[in-house]
Amino acid sequence: MRVHQTESLTLAGSVAAIGAFDGVHRGHQTVIREMVRKSRSEGVPSVVYTFNPPPRAYFQGAQTLTNPDEKVQLLKDLGVDYVVMAKFDEAYLQRTPNNFIKELSMINPKSVIVGDDFRFGNKRAGDVALLRRHFPVRLMNPVCCAEGERISSTRIRELILQGKQEQALPLLGWT
Incomplete structure (x- = not known):
């Protein structure tokens, strides 16, 4: 697996x-x-196009659940071929939607998977x-735990802050 900065990856399809x-x-x-299956x-x-730091950490000071190296390793373990790690900072925030679309065009996606x-x-x-x-865009439905609640980074952070690691760990699924 290879890790790239923004605007440094060009592919014939993805x-x-x-x-x-x-x-x-x-x-x-x-x-x-x-995504890997497709x-x-x-x-x-x-x-995988992702951000460092995650937007919630940048805007709200939220605790991150994984550092960039851990995130890359977990993505590699899932079979991802490439990671684009965008530096989420003031300069990145100034980019227009068209700038983002132009960058995404460089990897010629046959499908883009995002949340709703x-x-x-x-x-x-x-x-x-x-x-x-x-x-072509595919929206992924939220994934829920056995109790029917949505699995989210926010929920996991809240459980950890409340000292409920035993409830947070199964939601992470990699510990």
């Missing part, structure tokens, strides 16, 4: 998943496994509808 993927928890693992059936590489609340570009001006004008 299947991409975009997101913070903080913690690479069971919900993320479901998305990534589906990329293999299409005969193209799989690409995915937003991109300066002031979150880009949305799934805009992304769909340029690429």
